[in-house]
Amino acid sequence: MFSIHFGKTICADGGGNQLYEAFEGTDKQQMYIPHYIRGDLDSLRDDVKDFYISKGAEVERDPDQNSTDFMKCIELVRRKERESSVKHEIVALGTFGGRVDQAMSNIHYLYKLKNERRIYLLSDQNMTILLDKGKHQIHCNQAIEGPSCGIIPIGIERAIVTTTGLEWNLTNSSTSFGEMISTSNHLTNDIVMIETDSPILWTVELKI
């Protein structure tokens, strides 16, 4: 099992159910108690809520229908940062593999919050981040990342991209949906350089 050590863990509403069900009936259930559960709580099961509260989780209901559960969790992070003067990166789990519109919403937040913080979108098969306009050096761990990877122009018509460290590198290549996007590419180096004239997604397969 791949262990990730986080500062704090927050479940967005029904994410609490998924966490609970992932370890239900195992001795690991006690090890994975979220610090917070937040959202409008229209999905969180009562028995799950009661269990996590009994184990010390703070459950906070925010009924505002103009904000998603994800943004409510972001608001919680911001509040904690103001209280502690510590800036956090965010790793979001379970972000792909279910509803397409929810996956797209998660990508939307990468763009919406790109000037505020880096957010890593994880699923059991991928890690996806936004790379803003400019030059980026990505340090990969090929023991758990790759080989498959991709560069995806989202939120724009096209991106001009140059890379090194991939099997099929791009050189001032125009990437756009319908013309050419770099998918099923492969890591060939622990260090990947990506230069782009527009915000793009970097997505890499995870072997966990």
Add this chain to the structure above:
Amino acid sequence: MKCIELVRRKERESSVKHEIVALGTFGGRVDQAMSNIHYLYKLKNERRIYLLSDQNMTILLDKGKHQIHCNQAIEGPSCGIIPIGIERAIVTTTGLEWNLTNSSTSFGEMISTSNHLTNDIVMIETDSPILWTVELKI
């Protein structure tokens, strides 16, 4: 694309035009899912392709006005309109819980996700190609 080539060859042999339903298109690797969406755009002038997974149906809607006949017994309620391949799309809808009216949709500003079908007939008008995605209850 090799499978698309096969379909084209069969069509030339039989003079029958096919729509394509692709299964298992989401739920695994993100880059492969994006590649599937890429083909919707690449082939949009040739044919409609339906991207299916066990939780979703996703299609491309080109610039213009579209009337979508939903079967609420198996589709929805969740649905979304996603501007891919463009910076923004101006969209108007009817038949959804939160309809858009000449709304500007773009990643980072606003995209319509976790919307709900409220009618078997959904109208979507867009000034640019967009994705229509709807939850499947199968």
